[in-house]
Amino acid sequence: MADELNWPHLVRPAVPILYLDLNHFIFLARASQSVDRAPSGYGELGAALRSAVRSGRVVVPLSAQHVWEMHGIADPRQRRDIATVMKDLSGFEYLLGRVDIGQLEIEAGIRHILGEQAPAVPWPLIRPTIGQALGIVGGVKIVNEAGQDVSESMRAEMGATEFDAFVASANVAFEQGLLAGPSDEDAEMLRRDYGYSPEAARASGESRLAFEVDLAGRLAADERWRRGRLRDVVSAREFAHERIDVLNRMNQQRAEIATLNGGWFEATEPS
Incomplete structure (x- = not known):
């Protein structure tokens, strides 16, 4: 450790x-x-x-x-x-x-x-x-038909106080709607027209659970894994399963930054 x-x-x-x-x-x-x-x-x-x-x-x-x-x-x-x-x-x-x-x-x-x-x-x-x-x-965010952000022009047109109150109210409705989810009628339409599928997100969690259950079985089958560096075994397997793609992406980003800086890497904010 x-x-x-x-x-x-x-x-x-x-x-x-x-x-x-x-x-x-x-x-x-x-x-x-x-x-x-x-x-x-x-x-x-x-x-x-x-x-x-x-x-x-x-x-x-x-x-x-x-x-x-x-x-x-x-x-x-x-x-x-x-x-x-x-x-x-x-x-x-x-x-x-x-x-x-x-x-x-x-x-x-x-x-x-x-x-x-x-x-x-x-x-x-x-x-x-x-x-x-x-x-x-x-x-x-307020956008026009072309998808361009028009928040500032709308703010100038409505007035700062009214616009800010409108956006705050819209944010609350948006956030609460995402949490509460659609009605049964809306869910049917969303599935049909937009591919709405909350089951797909839950499947990811079930996959992680299956991974943990598999590891528990492996540890139970061989007592050697439960002695000594058990923390390292669990951490290494989780890293290989959950984090390797993140590490590869970070290595690529670092290589690109180093190339732009003439071979030197400088720390940046996470992307």
């Missing part, structure tokens, strides 16, 4: 982070409608969490996993109820996605080995958009 841990170059909130699994949001949603529909204590928990969030004493972020698990709930009304609680507690603040965090971890290790300086500006661990969890920019 390494003598010194090299953390990814991330900036965390100044207050504690509280991560709730989906089952907790489900019970909080039930308790918000009737305390009899949730296990004991969830009514009080919901009130305490809302108070802590309003006073800025805690951040309750969401993650990509919440999104995929939400779309596994068949009842659109239940999804909407849960999404409302998620909005109230999280403000649609999302953790950086696991793939991006993995890349930042690898970059931190490489910089340590090569003696490179970290970029001047750290990457935010949490941002207020679902795009943060999915590796995209996220947020609402």
